[in-house]
Amino acid sequence: MLTEHDLKDTIRQSVAIALAEDIGDGDITAQLIPLTQSGHARVITRQSAIVCGTDWVNEVFRQVDPEVQLTWHVHDEQAVVPDQLLFEARGKARSLLTAERAALNFLQTLSGTATISRHYADLVKDTGVRLLDTRKTLPGLRRAQKYAVTCGGCFNHRIGLYDAFLIKENHILACGGIAAAIQTAKQNEPGKPVELEVENLAQLEEALAASADIVMLDNFSLEDMRTAVKTTAGRAKLEASGGINEDTLYAIAATGVDYISIGALTKHCQAVDLSLRLI
The missing domain is CATH 3.90.1170.20 (Quinolinate phosphoribosyl transferase, N-terminal domain)
Incomplete structure (x- = not known):
């Protein structure tokens, strides 16, 4: 923060x-x-x-x-x-x-x-979801834009590459799998949040078994998001991401995910x- x-x-x-x-x-x-x-x-x-x-x-x-x-x-x-x-x-x-x-x-x-x-x-003010920014900011204005996001009533994701983990497909491949990536992250920087991006429900199960703090659901369907919320049941926070816009936002918020990240807050x-x- x-x-x-x-x-x-x-x-x-x-x-x-x-x-x-x-x-x-x-x-x-x-x-x-x-x-x-x-x-x-x-x-x-x-x-x-x-x-x-x-x-x-x-x-x-x-x-x-x-x-x-x-x-x-x-x-x-x-x-x-x-x-x-x-x-x-x-x-x-x-x-x-x-x-x-x-x-x-x-x-x-x-x-x-x-x-x-x-x-x-305002589009999701009657839901419990938190809208998050991303690192898609104007070069040199990262912190300024992230401050502006909070002035508008949304919330900050990680500030940069140093304050929280966000393990994506290439990281998983290079580390040798989901469990190995999460374990190494927790060993290297204990206490820092560990988030992992998954592309399907099977990967979600792996991330939960490895004790990820936050799981990013990348381009999940609404049905799969609802299943993910039931499967997770408080074991981790869930973040929806991928091509989200004002037309799809409310339906995604209604699935029960904890966070929705939107690059448009800063890049558009x-x-x-x-x-x-x-x-």
Whole structure:
């Protein structure tokens, strides 16, 4: 799970990289504006969304010019409507315009991730299933997008390759079988969750016999998912995965699986349309 410390480090590093690639050795267009000229900017959304990324925006302006003053009118996880005022910024006009694109890039991308996550979460809100993200994230924005997923009401799968096992077909083949893979995982990293992907009910039985903590049901039919839930009966957590979309989601949740992982939460996000104007 992400910690507050993880996010603080991530935000500082991500913002520094974003500003370096955008500003380079100087914003030559902003230099057209007198250095002493002050500005007041307002940022609105042009579409409905779930807000996410306020801390990234704060850090962008802090790194560009710590004297810029921001006034937020919304907060992360808040639902907003078209033309709603999100925040205001006051300071040197040069600073406001230099920071604009990096700040809005973070806010529009993370809000887009939170918005699609809220959409999917609402589809199964009357069930007990937890919707999980995947590692199909924008390069360099893994932790940021996973934070955005939680702002939308969904949950995080493992953060990366280091915090939990996910043993798939190629791992099983290379390790010499399901039991051997699970046993080795538990010996190598005791205490870390061991999840194994299975493609049929026979493999599920093997995974349960080897004491997998979580079993991923890859592209199972609804009938086989229901059978898997009965077979497992609390011996492990079950996660449904594979080509799941908003049309198939509810029926899968109704089978009784514990988790459903959806790559679309992070890889299909559409940036929210935002606008910054000096007034």
